[in-house]
Amino acid sequence: MQPLLEVKNLKVTYDSASGPVQAVRDVSLQLQRGEVLALVGESGSGKSALTKSVMRLLPPSAAVEGEVLLNGTDVLHMPERHLRELRGKAMSMIFQDPLEVLNPVLTVRRQIAEAVRLHDPQADTEQRVRELLRLVEIADVERCAASLPHQLSGGMRQRVVLAIALAAQPQLLIADEPTTSLDVTVQAQILDLLKSLQERLNMATLLISHDLSVVARLADRVAVMYAGKIVEIGTAEEIFYQPAHPYTWALLRSLPGFSADEEELYALPGIPPTLIDPPAGDAFAPRNEYALAIDYEQMPPFFRLSETHFAATWLQDARAPRITPPLQRRCGE
């Protein structure tokens, strides 16, 4: 079956003040219809650049190489006019900070109506706006529609952004850290909403987060990114229960539910490398307590662990010493 979204050898290079940054370094992935894939990584790992290049929202100064195929058509080299028809209709996106992405001077109604009218000029816009707001579980539809973004709470704003994204029933929803700026309780509500909508509308979803625990509820598959590359990809169960890459271990260990020590939290030492001049070998090696000598010299290839599970670490090589993952699950109390 043809996947809904296929990214092949994507490379993104930004121009920054101190030189060109290789934000995404040769990433390939596939997303099936109705599937939820989570991209997890620290800030600066290139997950946002990856999703933005799928939507082609990167600034003109960013150089993008490789292929992004949506339903088999190349998005990256499509003329702007065709692209506009895809955006909103075939794929849409929600963002980290809903207050920032909503236009501060336009009412919620106008902003949603605009998206509706754009893809279906014949629709009864008023009716559809109300439907959409009900779809994202907003109780007082009329009041919300007449409000300006700054009059709403953070959770409400994110719902409005979601309503805009769903206006033309997209096949693919990209959610870029949709709950990072929200309170924990609101985060749970938004995740719930995303989950139920995803199931009801059978939307493929690309969920981005820096927090592994946030994606556990939604993700069918998880890809862990570090320094512009995917280091491990597999089903959610494989990633959470049989992680193979030391970076995934580190991410899991730093979560309170996993820490081996009741007292001390595990903290990954150091900071991510700048991608202006990425190191020759595994970019994670300098922070990796299980680094092998070869990690400093040669980039590890993907090792296949199962049909769906791949990890880019030399530890999976037959010649490498066996390491027991330093994980002790304590969650569930």
Added chain:
Amino acid sequence: MSEALLSIRDVHYTHRLSGGVSVPALRGVSLELQPGEIVGIVGESGCGKSTLARAVMGLLAPQKGEICYNGINVHHPQNMAEKRCLQQQRQMIFQNAALSLDPHFSVEEIICEPLRLAQLAPQQGSYREEAAYWLQQVGLDALFLSRRPQQLSGGQAQRVAIARALAARPRLLVADEPIAALDVSLQAQIVNLLRRLQREQGFGMLFIAHDLAMVRHLCHRVAVIYQGRLVEIAPTAELFRAPRHGYTKALLSAMPLPDPRQEKQRQPQYYEQPVSDGGVWHQASPQHYWLAEDGEVGE
């Protein structure tokens, strides 16, 4: 019971906005902090927890109630000595560390500023050595001494801010969401750092956060604030084991777990009731108190 380091008694604060609008932020919060204790304050954004931190630091004056540090009223110190004592012994770190560092200062100047202002002699010989010592304490190289805040990343800036706060050897540290703007892995670094330093220096700390995950590993007691009212306070382990107030339960159930099987079945609880000005305090165990609405039956 020993003398409390910080006591907050029935503090009310209302924000007065332009156009005659007033927004109540704190509605009768009382709290005590013992020397060397870490109390976490948890609540959603806009619940008044930052207002509380600023009131403790004397940056805002509550309309009602009083806040005392070591018996000194924070808002009306009696004499110069008390004022000095407050300025030196009570330090604060902010959510956005980068904004709390003057862009024209070098890291060395930043760390030494409280010492110079309090006219404290550096304990490590010179000011420069003192600054280097504190940098090392927060896990940064002495190379950073001559850097400027623009050249620091978010986590580094927060460490410098912590170094500055601790250089004055405070007895009370108020941390206003110091980790909210950081990545998970950096959050853990900062929490570990604060914990280690607290053990070594023995200061008391008011740690404000909006999520419970990190609070659990740092705080001795946790206070939950909801809509400007303190609704539950308990030792950390107890609060996590047996929460009583509906909001605390919601907060706990909303904490995402890194376990897909459990997560996919979980039914989070929501709590959206308004909290009235009334209510009765119940004691669930010696140190565990929670606020029940009138009519709600406490066990």
Added chain:
Amino acid sequence: MNQRIFQLIKRLLIVIASILLLSVIVFTMSRLAPGDPLIAYYGEQAEKLSVEEREWAMERLGLNDPLPQQYGRWLKQAAQGELGLSYKYKQPVMQVISARMGNSVLLVGSSFVLLCVLSLLLGCICACYEDSLIDKLLRRSGIVFSCLPEFWFSLLLILLFSVLLPLFPSSGAHCIGRADSIADRLHHLVLPLAAVLISHAWYYAYLVRNKLCEEVRAEYVLLAKAKGLSRLRILLWHCLPNVLPGYISLMVLALPHILGGTYVVEAVFSYPGLGALIYESARYHDYNLLMVLSLFTGAVVIAANMLAQALNERIDPRTAGINTEVSYYD
């Protein structure tokens, strides 16, 4: 509804209070100005008056009274439409002004409207094609034209288009005896209008462009793009409404500058408007006329300011009750 009326009344009161305060300032300045006040009433004869005659005249005109009393009297007369005599023209001030008003309104009005439209248009084009050739050209010329003194630019225009290439007349509002010909009036308007427009439009376009370029970096543009909107639509429907309140405030703040500039241009082109009048009145120490002209100009700007604030609140309801701060320097 009630609140809206209350707001309106409050605004009107502020306008009136501002104009009154302005009149106090201007009145005080004109009275404190050295020079023989009697000249304003008796012309050159005043110098020939004897000491007793002077004393008598001062007494009679109330010039010995304390300033507040004089101001009160002036205000009372002003309310009845009597703003005193112009020393130079020996006519009531109002009469002198109204004779010239039409010409100035034509020049100032048309240049202001054109300026607003032109700068907005240019600004949008440049923001749309940021860093393109036209944008770079505008940025450079924006700086150069903002440094160009209006009077000198007018001189250059005259030199080029009246002296070297006699295409347009260099002075006046119309040819003698052809006051009714619209074509002739427009013909005379071309150079002064061009002088005002060119020396200001680039600069304001440059400011609009900068604001828009900042706006284009806002996150909401991403969502608008993700919806599938076209670039032009995003710029005009999303970015522009965010820029407009600042732009309107800016143009109002710029109004005195544009007025000042127009007055200078009028003087260079000997265009019979208020501008030429102002410089004449200053040269001949005709303070009564100068005072009324300043008061008049100021009142126009104050009223425009209030209007702009009301307009801004319609565009961006967040600014309601808040003074949109625009620094003239950005």
Added chain:
Amino acid sequence: MTDPRFELVGAKPQAEAAPQKMRRHRPPYSTAVLLALIVLPCLLAEVVMTRDPAYMDLAHCLVAPCREFIFGTDSLGRDIFSMIWYGGRISLTVGFLATVIATALAMIIGSLSALAPRWLDALLMHITDILLSVPSLLLVLFLQAFFRQNSVFTLSIVLGITGWMGMSRVVRTEVLQLRGCEYMEAARLMGGSFFYLLRRHLAPNFIPSLMFMAVMQFRSAVMAEATLSFIGLGLPLEVVSWGSMLSLAQQALLTASWWVVVIPGAFLLVTLVCVTNIGNHLRKVHSHGERNL
């Protein structure tokens, strides 16, 4: 047999490198050189001048630029080349003095307004607004009445007194913004006194924007001097400045003596453009971030 390359070596912690320095704006060297080429000869006018700028050589009126008179002569027979440098000095002096006065006034009133209680702030800003609503040239005309005969000094005072309003608004907003900064708050908490805050935190952060404003003020003051002198309400014809030189321009138009019009104006324009460039550099305008459109 184990491959040495697959030996466990562990993390090799690197010193936490600070993010690299921001790319600095290149200082506008060419502008600075050009400005120096104009300003230095003005300051050393006596050395550069070829003739007495005030000497009216009535035998050589309106001579076009030639070898003897590099920039020609005006209708009074004065040598324009010499007048440019001599007059430039006066124009720049007026601009400088006026800027100093206006900046001082703006600083005092703007920061007073920012730090004063609300009612005083409102009153001060209201008066500022009202004064701003009158074209500043009109205010200048009023004030000039106090000085019968204009001199360099009196004109500077007048331009200074009428130039502070726009600037004081900006000063007020800046000070308000800086006052609310978290680092100011932090320093206050540590016990920094008012004057300590002013000296150590407020001033260093405030000076760049103040410099920018002052430079822009200089620009408008020089322009105002030229405009006033041109109309005949500024410096008298005998006091040579770029503006008073241009006051002869209108007559020169009749004889198409372009050099009388173009040369002083060009000097004025180039100087102002250079000053603006430098001002913009001081403000370090950089569009932050990438455009999303």
